[in-house]
Amino acid sequence: MARRxxxxxxxxxxxIIQEGHKHMAEVGFARFSAREVAKRIGYSVGTVYNVFGTYDRLILAINTRTFTLWAAFLRDRLAAASADRIAALVEGYFDFATANSSLWMAIYDHRLPPDEPMPEADDQERAELTNIVMAEIATVLPPTAGEAIPRLARSLVATVHGxxxxALNGSFALMGEGDPKALALARVREALSAASALAD
Incomplete structure (x- = not known):
């Protein structure tokens, strides 16, 4: 291992972000350890905190990397999609979360302290996911829907996220629902159809 x-x-x-991301993927947020990350890279945990300042900032950076990979995953899915890009978007959302469940859940398990704002760079990087959704929504709605698209995109992300x-925590299985992805896609199509009608 290289010296300092x-x-x-x-x-x-x-x-640190690279190894922290690997560690998060393996153990999830609840068992994540900054000390373990330091051990893996051959540095002291004090060095990790010297670079990031706080544990929260370390987790924030790791989770932002997940957003970056998630956005890239969705872009690849859309690039390979046929005519039904909305289906590709919803399915891509599910597939990334399923394949990277510990990383995906860590995004929502972690909260910054109430008095600590999200750094602008992280905020912009994370916003790319919503930007992708907005761009796809804009292609299926009338031009007159323009001002409503950002709010609709956030609502649809929340719908698919729920x-x-x-699906991942087993709640749908307990309800006897076998195809949560199809349910989410149906709700998205309904919302887009309603928004299209209102915009006409």
Missing amino acids: SDHSREELRHL HCTF
Whole structure:
């Protein structure tokens, strides 16, 4: 393992996020350990906190990386999609969450302290997910729906997210529902149809 002098601060930040992300994928938020990340990269836990400042900032950076990978995953799905891009978007949302459940859940398990704002860079990176949704919604709604698209996108993300959460935590299985993805897609189509009618 390289000695401390072998890494710049920026290189060290990248290394910590990379190994932290792997650790989060393996154990999830509840069992995540900054000390374990430090051990994996051959540094002290004090070095980790020296780079990020606080545990919350470390988790924030790891979760932002998940958002970045998630957005890239959705772009790839859309690039390979046939005519039904809305279906590709909803299915891609579910598929990423299912394949990366510990990372995906960590995004929502972690909360910044109430008095600590989201850093602008992280906020912008995370917003890419909603931007992708807004862009796809804009292609299926009339031009007159323009001003309503941001709010509708946030609502549809919440709808799909709720279905996805119930699918992953077993709630839908307990209800006897075998195809949560199809349910989520149906709700999205209904909302888009209603929004289209209102915009006409």
